[in-house]
Amino acid sequence: MRWEQNMSDSAAPQRAIVIGAGLGGLASAMRLGAKGYSVCVIDKLDLPGGRGSSITQGGHRFDLGPTIVTVPQGLRDLWAACGRxxxxxxxxxxxDPFYEIRWEDGSTFTMRQDEAAMEAEVKRLSPSDVKGYHKFLNDSEDRYWFGYENLGRRPMNELWELIKVLPRFAWLRADRSVYAHAARRVRDPRLRFALSFHPLFIGGDPFRVTSMYILVSHLEKAFGVHYAMGGVQAIAKAMAQVIRDQGGMVRMGEEVDEILVEHGRAAGVRLVGGERLDADIVVSNADAGHTYTRLLRNRTRKRWTDAKLKRQRWSMGLFVWYFGTRGTKDMWRDVGHHTIVVGPRYREHIQDIFIKGRLADDMSLYVHRPSVTDPSVAPDGDDTFYVLSPVPHLGHDNGVDWTVEAEPYRQKMLAMLENRLLPGLSQHLSESLVFTPDTFRDRYLSPLGAGFSIEPRILQSAYFRPHNISEEVPGLFLAGAGTHPGAGVPGVIGTAEVLAQLVPDAAPATPLRMAAE
Known part of the structure; x- marks a missing residue:
């Protein structure tokens, strides 16, 4: 199937080009296909999914990015909009459980959906905090209804939309950080960690990100935590198939070099190889920073100038070690699908990452062991792991040289895993793959190698984030983590829902157009 370039405008279906086959781009393409557009998705990787793609090595499938689904209804709504x-x-x-948190003193906290089980966990750690924990959950639900179901599901590109909600922001103390809000409800430092670390999974500093993001606790309680069999890659492949079934195209292994602007509006794209593709609208699922500074480099910009983007605070970087182990399926029986191994410092370590840009000697780790749930990720009897550590992005003055530091950091990670979680790990290692912020910069074209685009601080969220409809070029729209409502699987799927409210339906096919088709 070819992307036809020679039909007259009156004969051809309205065309939409989507730059990037990340989950936000694929969801946008599905929404556009449902609105009647002929869609072409273009991505530089070999598989759809963007950060949610995978690499298979030595019989191990390494799911590279998101590992869980917290709001399945968002995906079900997306499919339903396409008649699927x-x-x-x-x-x-x-x-079940969602995950286990382990501290240095040997104490643990297991997150589940069951309310009675959670109350027992809180009581076991800190009986005096049970009442405050329930208050925190109520606070979380309030912010869910306002921040997720209200603001997160509608456009925020008009200043009036912001003005209308300012009183509610003030009432909910959106100026307070996630950690500060948790600290007002519970006293135990371990519970404060358990209730405040979630912003790290969308690129935010828990001590500075707005307390609106405590809504994640309600998401987990209300919808649960799910794993997609086959990994998030399975979701991405299914999305690509829906696009093809709609008559669209997904072109992998090709990179967009520039968004073309003609007669004052987006007119298509030019690929790195020089090929030109015309379109009626363009959607960029590339990082908002890359979209404006690279893909619109030849266009004078009024709002999202290079200088303004440079002043933004970007999310932290990620060091991710993917590895396989031989003959370990019956080992480490107390290690489940998700484990968080907490280092000795919390506030100070976060400051090292976000403020000082310093690669600390200690670390906290997110450990993903999908092979306990999904046999397809590893050879029989073996295990597949993914271990993530937040690190500074590449934009700090004292930036980390990962060509030098990657292997020593991996060795520190190995030592911590052997000491705290997986004894004897080094004797069973087989496959190994490391991603650093350099990888995120080069593979995903992420500014500063940031893991989650622009950090979701209060003045970098909603109206203050790059809008889903570009102010710079008519006919250009944005999707993905760098725009509203933000990062995380529910967030990027939500960007497509918002975008669909801004993009008009494709013009109905005329007899001339149908004849041409």
Missing amino acids: DFDRDVTLKPM
């Missing part, structure tokens, strides 16, 4: 049934295409498995 999500659960026919993808199998989700509820996680």
Whole structure:
């Protein structure tokens, strides 16, 4: 199937080009296909999914980015908008428990959906904090209804939309940080960590990100935590198939070099190889920073100038070690699908990452062991792991030289895993793959190698974030983590829902157009 360039405007279906086959781009393409557009998705990687793609090595499938689904209904709504049934295409498995947190003193905290089990966990750690914990959950639900179901599901590109909600922001103390809000409800430092670390999974500093993001606790309680069998890659492949079934195209292994602007509006794209593709609208799922500074480099910009983007605070970087182990399926029986291994410092370590830009000697780790749930990720009897550590992005003055530091940091990670979680690990290692912020910069074209685009601080969220409809070029729209409502699987899927409210339906096919088709 070819992307036809020689039909007259009156004969051809309205065309939409989507730059980037990340989850936000794929969801946008599905929404546009449902609105009647002929869609072409272009991505430089070999598989769809962007950060949610995978690499298979030595029989191990390494799912590279997001590992869980917290709001399945968002995906079901997306499929339904296309006249499809999500659960026919993808199998989700509820996680129980969601994850376990382990501290240096040997104490643990297991997150579950069951309310009685959670109250027992809180009581076991700190009986005096049970009442405050319930207050925190109520606070979380209030912010969910306002921040997720209200602001997060509608456009925020007009200043009036911001003005209308300012009183509610003030009432909910959006100026307070996630950690500060947790600290007002519970006293135990371990519970404060357990209730405040979630912003790290969308690129935010828990001590500075707005307390609106405590809504994640309600998301987990209300919807649960799920794993997609086959990994998030299975969701991405299913999305690409829906696009093809709609008559669209997904072109992998090709990179967009520039968004073309003619007669004052987006007119298509030019690929790195020089090929030109015309379109009626363009959607960029590339990082908002890359979209404006690179893809619109030849266009004078009024709002998102290079200088303004340079002043933004970007999310932290990520050091991710993917590895396989031989003959370990019956080892480490107390290690489940998700484990968080907490280092000795919290506030100070976060300051090292976000403020000082310093690569600390200590670390906290997120450990993903999908092979306990999904046999397809590893050879029989073996395990596949993914271990993530937040690190500074590449934009600090004392930036980390990962060509020098990557292997020593991996060795520190190995030592911590052997000491705290996986004894004897080094004797069973097989495959190994490391991603640093350099990888995120080069593979995903992420400014400063940031893991989650612009950090979701209060003055970098909603109206203050790059808008889903570009102010710079008519006919250009944005999707993905760098725009509203933000990062995380629910967030990037939500950017497509917002975008669909801003993009007009494609013009109905005329007899001339149908004849040409």
